Amino acid sequence: MLRIGLTGGIGAGKSTVARRFADHGAVIVDADRLAREVVAPGTAGLAEIVDAFGSRMLTDDGELDRPAMGELVFADPAARARLNEIVHPKVGARTAEVLAEAPADAVVVHDVPLLVENGLAPGYHLVVVVDADEAIRVERVRRTRGMTEEAVRARIASQASRADRRAVADVWLDNDGAQAELITLVDALCRDRVRPFEENLRLGRPAQSVDGTVREHDPEWPAQAGRLIRRLRHELGERAAAIEHVGATAEPGRPAPDLLELELAVPSVETADSLTPLLAQAGFPPLADAAARHQRADAGRQGARVFRSADPGRPADLYVTVADRP
Numbered sequence: 001m002l003r004i005g006l007t008g009g010i011g012a013g014k015s016t017v018a019r020r021f022a023d024h025g026a027v028i029v030d031a032d033r034l035a036r037e038v039v040a041p042g043t044a045g046l047a048e049i050v051d052a053f054g055s056r057m058l059t060d061d062g063e064l065d066r067p068a069m070g071e072l073v074f075a076d077p078a079a080r081a082r083l084n085e086i087v088h089p090k091v092g093a094r095t096a097e098v099l100a101e102a103p104a105d106a107v108v109v110h111d112v113p114l115l116v117e118n119g120l121a122p123g124y125h126l127v128v129v130v131d132a133d134e135a136i137r138v139e140r141v142r143r144t145r146g147m148t149e150e151a152v153r154a155r156i157a158s159q160a161s162r163a164d165r166r167a168v169a170d171v172w173l174d175n176d177g178a179q180a181e182l183i184t185l186v187d188a189l190c191r192d193r194v195r196p197f198e199e200n201l202r203l204g205r206p207a208q209s210v211d212g213t214v215r216e217h218d219p220e221w222p223a224q225a226g227r228l229i230r231r232l233r234h235e236l237g238e239r240a241a242a243i244e245h246v247g248a249t250a251e252p253g254r255p256a257p258d259l260l261e262l263e264l265a266v267p268s269v270e271t272a273d274s275l276t277p278l279l280a281q282a283g284f285p286p287l288a289d290a291a292a293r294h295q296r297a298d299a300g301r302q303g304a305r306v307f308r309s310a311d312p313g314r315p316a317d318l319y320v321t322v323a324d325r326p
C-alpha cells in the first residue's frame, strides 16, 4: 500500500486534488469527515465535548453546534487545544481502522488539513502539499462556504505556515490558477510518479537508476535527504537513529549526479537482515546483486548492502554497513 499524505491550508484545494486522485482509483481517507463522525450524536466524542465546553455547544437537535464551536476555538488557542485533544486521538484511531481495510495494492490518499501541525509527515511514502495565495484562498472559502473573511483568516492564523508546509512537501502543487490546471498537475503526478511508485513498492523493485550526468549543486538536496531520513527513522525506529546523508549531494556547493546517498551503520549482520523487509515497506527495496556491486564500487562503499528508493521522482540510495564486519 502506498500511503500519500495530502495537506494544505483551508481553501487551498485539497478536496479537489483528492477527488482527482479518486478518479484515478485511489482510496481517499478524509480527516475532516472522520472528525465529524467521531463527534456525531451518541458518540463518546460528543459527550467529552459537552463535559469540556458545556451543553451550549449543542444545537436543539443534540448535534455539535459547529458554528458556535468554530467561533470559540479559532479565537482561543487553549479551547482549540482542548478540542483537538478530544477529537484528534479518535480520528487517529478511526484512520488506522480504515487503512487496515484498504487492499494491499491500493494507493491511499490521506486528506488531512493538520498534517504538519500534528507532525504526521514521516508516516507517508509521499507528502503532497497543495497551496494557493492567501487572498485567493480567503476569496474561495468566502464564496463557496459562506464564511466571513475574518473567520477564514482566524483559521489560517491557527494553522501551519507556508514555510512549515514547504519543509515537508515532496510534491508542491500550485493552485493559484484555474482548477483545470490543478487537475492536469494531479494527472501528471499520478501517471509519472504515483503509479510507478506503487507498483515498485508492491513488487519490492527499486526505481530506475539515474544517468550519471553531473549537475549543479541543488540547495534542496539536504532538505530532501532530511525528509527521507525522517521517514526511515519513523519506519525503523531506534535502529535507524544513526542514518546520515552522505556522498557528493551532501557537500555544500558541490556539483553531483542527482542521486541522494544515505548511510546507516548497524552493529551486526543480524540487524541488517532484520531491517530488509522494513526498508522495503518504507520504500527502499534492496538493489539486485549486479547493480548493487556497481553502485558500491561507484560510491567506494565496499561491503555495504545497497537499497534503492522505489520512488521514481526522487532517486536515492541507502547503504547499510555492518560495523563488525571484516
Ligand SMILES: CC(C)(COP(=O)(O)OP(=O)(O)OC[C@H]1O[C@@H](n2cnc3c(N)ncnc32)[C@H](O)[C@@H]1O)[C@@H](O)C(=O)NCCC(=O)NCCS
Binding pocket: 009, 010, 011, 031, 032, 035, 065, 066, 067, 069, 070, 073, 080, 083, 084, 087, 088, 091, 112, 113, 114, 155, 158, 159
Ligand atoms: C471547530 C469545528 C467544530 C468547526 O466546524 P466547521 O464545520 O466550521 O469546519 P470543518 O470541520 O468542516 O473544518 C474546515 C476546515 O477548518 C480547518 N480546521 C478545522 N479544525 C481545525 C483545527 N483544530 N485547527 C486548525 N484548523 C482547523 C481545516 O482547514 C478544515 O479543513 C471543527 O472544525 C472541529 O471539530 N475541529 C476540530 C477537529 C479538527 O482538527 N479537524 C480538522 C482535521 S482532523
Ligand SMILES: Nc1ncnc2c1ncn2[C@@H]1O[C@H](COP(=O)(O)OP(=O)(O)OP(=O)(O)O)[C@@H](O)[C@H]1O
Binding pocket: 008, 009, 010, 011, 012, 013, 014, 015, 016, 017, 032, 113, 140, 141, 144, 175, 176, 177, 178, 179, 180, 182
Ligand atoms: N483553481 C481553482 N479555481 C477556482 N476555484 C477553485 C480552485 N480550486 C478549488 N476551487 C474551489 O475552492 C473551494 C475550496 O477548494 P477545495 O474544497 O478543493 O479546498 P480544500 O483545501 O479541500 O478546502 P477546505 O480546507 O475548506 O476543506 C472549492 O469550492 C473549490 O471548488
